[in-house]
Amino acid sequence: MAKRNTITKQLILDSLKNSKTAVSQEILQKELGEAVDRATIYRVLNSFCEDGIVHKILGDDGKFYFAFCINCSEKKHQHNHFHFKCLTCGKIECLPNEVDVKLPEGYQSVTFNGFISGYCKDCSKSF
Ligand SMILES: [Zn+2]
Ligand SMILES: [Zn+2]
Ligand SMILES: [Zn+2]
Secondary structure (H helix, E strand, C coil), rough: CHHHHHHHHHHHHHHHHHHHEEEEHHHHHHHHHCCCCHHHHHHHHHHHHHHEEEEEEEECCEEEEEEEECCCCCCCCCCCCEEEEEEECEEEEECCCCCCCCCCCCCCCCCCCCEEEEHHHHHCCCC
């Protein structure tokens, strides 16, 4: 059982790593097929978030998407970037630019949830 869990974790990790875009639980389920059940995918994704390897994005469709973390550790996540959803191809990606938001005095930020929709580089080329 433990071995199988490790394989499942590795599969999910690989597909997150190889994906240039953020993926939802449903997308992962499709990729992995019936061999891995919903609850397992959900649990693995959330444990990756806790470990600082993956971060969650709330999409404008109310679903969560997961993206591989670049500069994060277990202790400190660095997600002060926007997420961009393309209205043509539907992909959601992390924008590389770090965003520094000036908050009013006395305010402290804990999470940053920036979401932009529009047309990605590839899709806006065809206009
Ligand atoms: Zn992170
Ligand atoms: Zn696009
Ligand atoms: Zn991101």
